[in-house]
Amino acid sequence: MIRNLLAASAVSILATGAAFADVTLKASHQWPGGKGDVRDEMVQMLAREVEQANVGMKIQVYPGQSLFKAKEQWGAMTKGQLDIAAFPLDYASGRVPQFSATLMPGLVRNHERATRMNSSPFMADIKKLIQDNGVVVIADAWLAGAFASKKNCITGPETIKGQVTRAAGPAFEQMLVGAGASISSMASSEIYTGMQTGVLDATNTSSGSFVSYRLYEQVKCLTAPGANALWFMYEPILMSKKSWDGLNKAQQDALMAAGRKAEAYFAGEARKMDDDMIAKFKEAGVEVVEMSKSDYDAWLAIAKETAYKQFAADVPGGSKLIEEALAVE
Secondary structure, three states, rough: HHHHHHHHHHHHHHHHOOOOOOEEEEOOOOOOOOOOOOOHHHHHHHHHHHHHHOEEEEEEOOOOOOOOHHHHHHHHHHHOOOOOEEHHHHHHOOOHHHHHHHOOOOOOOOOOHHHHHOOOHHHHHHHHHHOOOOOOEEOEEEEEEEEEEEEEEEOOHHHHHHEEEEEOOOHHHHHHOOOHHHHHHHHOOHHHHHOOOOOOOEEEEEEEHHHHHHHHHOEEEEEEEOOOEOOOOEEEEEHHHHHHHHHOOOHHHHHHHHHHHHHHHHHHHHHHHHHHHHHHHHHOOOEEOOOHHHHHHHHHHHHHHHHHHHHHHHHHHHHHHHHHHHHOO
């Protein structure tokens, strides 16, 4: 009788897909933890949902670059050294140059269009490249971003001429150089110190990072996304394919279900991040402006002659990716 009960229990465990021992996955990201950053909360939500699924799997979250530096996370995932990361995909463009298309000036423009991007041929091509390089997408996330300066308001291209600027990724760097700026490259987590020490005059980064890193303490003027957002960035939750392949079916299903909830949460919060940024900067006495359509068009003209042109010339399939992105209604 006891032998039969044990056998039945073993069959039951296998049928539910539960593991015999708990799996603990390590999740990393670069933003502050426990301080209201929506990207941290997205990863924390993933961890809570996975644990509640009761499939023998937990996620330990390591915020603030406490496990890996921001740009080291991609290589760590491809090697199976890191399980999960909330990761700005453009940070891996040095390894996969096509990823620069996910932080290309003017390609997205607003939150509604960003949502439509997720099911477009453009993103199908990007996600294939992600998987081909040993990583799996768990949840999509697009963030709007802003410009800010210690010197003046950044509106048209002429307003950034002569300033030392941090830009998130090579495509923005090329466009800004085309407008007469100088570039100092660094992760978003390093912008505050760069401005504090005089290394930087101006920057662009996501709305969330502007708040999380308290950049309102360092700048004179913020150019909010508004109706003509030049800056959008893809920052999904990603997972090492080696780690993914090590999970059983129930665990994989639970992780993807948690990813869908985290993605829906983030989509609802993305606009609020812009509003929160504007409120925080105004409260700190920072001037807040937006780009006009003519400002946006002037920047786009420079982007087409710099970033777009360079991307099409240097990156295999670059022209196709730009065309696919621009074709999204």
